[in-house]
Amino acid sequence: MKPAYPLAGLAAGWVLLMFANPVRLALRDGFRCIARYERVWLTFALLGFAYFIFQLIVLSPPASISELDIGQVASFPSWSWPRLSEVWREAPLPALEGAAGIFDNPTTTFPLAVVAAILLLVNWGGLHGTLWRALRKLYRGWSIPIYAVLLASVLAALMKPLVYWQLPGWNHHISTAHLLKISAAIDAVAFIFEYLVGVYIQVYLIAVCLAWIKGLSFGERALAAFAVRRFSYVLEWAGIVVLVSFLIVRLPLLLAYFIDLPNVLDYLPLQRAVMSVFILLFCSVQISLVLHNETLRDALRAHLQLIRRDRLRVSWFILIAAVNFFLILTLDAFVRAAAADRTSALIAWRTIFVFIRTLVTGWLLASWVVLFRQCEMGRQENWIAY
Numbered sequence: 232m233k234p235a236y237p238l239a240g241l242a243a244g245w246v247l248l249m250f251a252n253p254v255r256l257a258l259r260d261g262f263r264c265i266a267r268y269e270r271v272w273l274t275f276a277l278l279g280f281a282y283f284i285f286q287l288i289v290l291s292p293p294a295s296i297s298e299l300d301i302g303q304v305a306s307f308p309s310w311s312w313p314r315l316s317e318v319w320r321e322a323p324l325p326a327l328e329g330a331a332g333i334f335d336n337p338t339t340t341f342p343l344a345v346v347a348a349i350l351l352l353v354n355w356g357g358l359h360g361t362l363w364r365a366l367r368k369l370y371r372g373w374s375i376p377i378y379a380v381l382l383a384s385v386l387a388a389l390m391k392p393l394v395y396w397q398l399p400g401w402n403h404h405i406s407t408a409h410l411l412k413i414s415a416a417i418d419a420v421a422f423i424f425e426y427l428v429g430v431y432i433q434v435y436l437i438a439v440c441l442a443w444i445k446g447l448s449f450g451e452r453a454l455a456a457f458a459v460r461r462f463s464y465v466l467e468w469a470g471i472v473v474l475v476s477f478l479i480v481r482l483p484l485l486l487a488y489f490i491d492l493p494n495v496l497d498y499l500p501l502q503r504a505v506m507s508v509f510i511l512l513f514c515s516v517q518i519s520l521v522l523h524n525e526t527l528r529d530a531l532r533a534h535l536q537l538i539r540r541d542r543l544r545v546s547w548f549i550l551i552a553a554v555n556f557f558l559i560l561t562l563d564a565f566v567r568a569a570a571a572d573r574t575s576a577l578i579a580w581r582t583i584f585v586f587i588r589t590l591v592t593g594w595l596l597a598s599w600v601v602l603f604r605q606c607e608m609g610r611q612e613n614w615i616a617y
Contacts, residue, residue, distance in 0.1 A: 245554075248551065253543060254544050254548045254598075256605075257598045258551070260597075260598070261594050261596075261601055264440050264443045264444075264598075264600075264601065265590075265593045271593040271596065272589050272590050274432060274436060274593075275337065275588075275593055276585065276586060278340055278589075279338060279588065281342060285341070285392075289392075304576050310569040310571075310573075311569060311571070312565075312569045313565065313569060317568070318565050319561050321564040322557050324500055324503060324504060325560050326553050326557035326560050327504060327508075327553060328503060328507050329552070329560070329592070330507070330553040331506075331507035331508075331510040331511050332510075332592070333596055334514040334515070334517060334518070334599070335430070335433070335510045336429035336430050336433055337433070338429060338589075338592065339425070339429070340425045340429045341388075341392075342391075344421075344428045345389060347424075348385045348388045348424060349389070351385060352385065356455060356456070357456070358455065358456065361456050361459045366378060369463055377466070381424065383420060384420050384424035384425075385424050387417050387420035387421035387423075387424065388425060390417050391417055391421045394413070394414050394417055411488050412489060415484070415488045419477070419481050419484075422473075422477075423473055423477075426469070426473055427466075427469060427473075430469045433517070434462045434521050436596060437522070437596070438454055438457060440596070440601070441522065441604075444604055464521070465517055465521060467527045468527055469517075475509060476506055480503060483499065484499070513531070514545065515533070515537050515538075516530045516531060537603075544602065544606065548598070548599065552595050556591070559584070563580075
């Protein structure tokens with residue numbers, strides 16, 4: 232059998248899936264939304280490229296300039312291409328996490344979370360004050376401990392890149408074991424702020440998509456302040472997600488640096504899968520809190536009503552999101568395996584892949600906002616005017 236036949240069959244199956252499902256109109260309008268407001272996917276692209284560049288410069292820099300040979304890219308037809316059966320197993324778990332991220336936080340915010348930490352501390356645009364007033368209004372006495380945890384995570388986020396940058400030099404003065412403990416502790420605390428920055432960005436982009444659905448115009452500063460206020464409503468649910476994620480994933484990894492814990496691996500696949508399933512089971516809670524002034528209890532009640540009424544469309548959307556992430560992640564594993572140790576080729580491919588993934592992520596997020604509003608309003612094909 233020629234290799235083109237399975238690929239053609241796969242492409243035909245994808246086209247059939249995309250155009251013969253009950254949420255195809257929401258997917259179409261998601262494309263229209265990101266075409267009108269490119270920031271929906273360009274924001275994810277900025278975060279993705281920043282993390283990629285940080286990895287390239289700090290974590291895994293090329294050993295020498297000779298590794299940056301552009302001829303490695305031109306020689307791709309002669310690469311040793313693996314079979315898909317050899318690489319597809321790398322994709323299911325990241326695909327599940329990618330699908331769950333559409334309903335929670337779809338991208339890493341490090342290292343740009345450092346910039347967000349600085350802007351928050353200097354009260355850029357009055358956002359710090361807006362956040363504090365919103366916390367005081369919603370959580371009253373609990374606002375002080377919540378703010379203290381947030382401030383601690385902000386400081387940890389500021390320290391995190393410094394630790395990564397200076398870790399090799401400090402190794403001459405502090406033992407490796409102590410350095411690992413310090414860096415792991417800082418990373419665990421910084422995770423809180425980095426996650427919350429991702430949630431805020433998600434809230435902001437949901438607001439952008441809602442403005443497109445309603446045909447509204449907006450100013451950037453006003454929309455940013457609006458997103459901060461809506462973020463305060465999401466904070467209670469985000470706190471639950473942070474707590475569950477910390478207990479299931481982060482805490483075992485952190486404790487492994489201090490005590491002997493058997494079977495604690497770097498990736499914890501079972502725990503990550505459980506965390507993703509948890510988010511998918513409560514997929515509409517976050518967006519419900521963003522779009523409505525309601526308590527967490529009301530959002531959970533609305534989520535249950537949505538699942539009873541529209542579980543078919545929600546299930547189809549989750550399936551389509553998972554399939555699209557699975558396909559692009561399988562492609563990524565396939566190309567990386569073929570590129571092997573060709574540094575220039577890997578850099579070129581990772582640049583392309585960041586673009587592909589962020590475009591898919593922005594499209595699916597916009598489509599989810601459209602679908603959620605369709606489920607709430609009960610309208611059909613031509614309900615969007617702009």
